[in-house]
Amino acid sequence: MARQSVVAATVFSGLAALVLAQSTVAPPQESVDAEAVEDVVEGTARGTTPVAVVGTPAARFAAGTWLDLTHAFDANTIYWPTEQGFQFEPGANGPNPKGYYYAANRFATAEHGGTHLDAPRHFAEGRHTADQIEPARLVGEAAVIDVRAKCAANAVYEVTPDDFVAWEQEHGRQLVDVIVLLRTGWSKRWGDRTAYLGTSERGPEAVPLLTFPGLAPEGAKWLVEHRRVKAVGIDTASIDHGPSTLFGSHVALCKADTPIFENLTGLEQLPQEGCFVAALPMKIAGGSGGPLRVLARLPDGE
Incomplete structure (x- = not known):
């Protein structure tokens, strides 16, 4: 083996x-x-x-230098307020009667919690499920859009086309064939449910209380209509900001068969361009998403 x-x-x-x-x-x-x-x-x-x-x-x-952009799955993993948390059931753990050590556990999880994939089928009928996404959409160079200052000033800030244009002007290139990562700075709040989601409540009544940044629907539409990106990721609980009720960014990206990565971490360690990202989801047949492991390789010399 x-x-x-x-x-x-x-x-x-x-x-x-x-x-x-x-x-x-x-x-x-x-x-x-x-x-x-x-x-x-x-x-x-x-x-x-x-x-x-x-x-x-x-x-x-x-x-090269590799970074893990994934939150661990455990009893404290943050899920959408209407979902159950990660469930881990310890199993065998110790010497086997035949003389060797053996460990095996069980787990159960909703598709959308912790660091995870939103497959296009999540918000678009007939689009790709988790197992149907082309591998090439899940690996490639990352373009990191840094909006931390704006999100610090406005907890429900929405990333706009202007933010993307500013990145392009600074780096002298268009957002084409890249994985766009939105760096809001929100992952530093992970572990504090109230700070991260805006509420500690659970159930449907908690959804209107959600407070965190996201991608404006017009920003999502701009990416799919005027650029060609492989995927879009963010270090918050949702690609749409907390107060969203229509989830326009989800709809726009998913209709264009664009995978979404949510609840990322460690984006503050990445340069704005030049690093390689591999986002490897659990291959759930027919799934609307699933747990995701995201790795980033820094450019040589960094």
Whole structure:
């Protein structure tokens, strides 16, 4: 199993490097040292060409600095007020009668809680479910839109097209073929339900009390009508701001088959451009969303 795991990880990293290569100039091809490859991919088939071709660039890519943009799932994980929280049932944990250690637990969760995916089907009939999203929509370069100052001044701020245009003017490029991440600064409130959601209440009566920033519907429409983005993520409980009743940003993005990532964390550690993001959701057949693990690789030298 260890040999298979190393090969699988190597292949995944290689694919990630290839995705990045689509938007960057490929470096000159280097000769491959078979012994070096064997050192990097220890335990794999020795000296085989596939390992050498995939392993060397993948190893360089994997050796970069990686950040986890995911909140852990536990008893304190924040869910929408109408949903049950994360349920974890401990199971086996200890020595097995046959002499080896064994651990296995059970969990139950709503699709939409903690760091999670909103599949397009969530707000658009006939659009992709969680298992149908093209993998290429879930990996790629991130464009981080920093609106922390505006959100600090206005707890229900909505990101507008002007914020996107300002980013483009500053960086000299358009928001095309990128994963847009909205950095509101709200993740620092995680762990305090009232501070994060605006209320500690639960149930339908809590929904009108929700207070947090989001993406304005006109901002979502601008992205899908005037730009071409892979996905949109945010470090709050919803892509629509707390007071929303029509969820216009959800509707606009989902109708355009654009995946949404919610309850992200650690966005303050990312540069505004240049980092690679991989957002890997649980592949739930027919799902409207699901738990999500999001990783970011910082640009070389950062």
